[in-house]
Amino acid sequence: MPQMSPLNWLILFIFFTMIFIFINLLNYFILNYKFSSKNEMQKINNKLNWKW
Template structure:
C-alpha cells in the first residue's frame, strides 16, 4: 500500500484548519441571541436569598 506524500498531509491539515476557522467565524457572526434583560432581572430578584450566619 503506497504512503501519502508529506505535502498531501500538509495540504489536508491546512484545508481542515481553514474550514474550522471559517465555520467558527460564520457561527459567531450569524448567531443572533435574543435576550430579554427585563425578564432576566426579574428572575434574579425573585431567586435572591438572604443568608443568616
C-alpha cells in the same frame, strides 16, 4: 511519489483547518443571542414573592 506525501498531508491539514475556522466564524457571527432586559427580570422576581 512517496516524497510528496508529507506535502499532501500538510496541504490537507491546512485545508481542513481553514474550513474548521471558517465554520466557527460563521456560527459566531450568524447566531443572534437575545439578552433579557432588566424589566423582564424584575417581572420574574416579583412573581417569586413568598409568603411564609
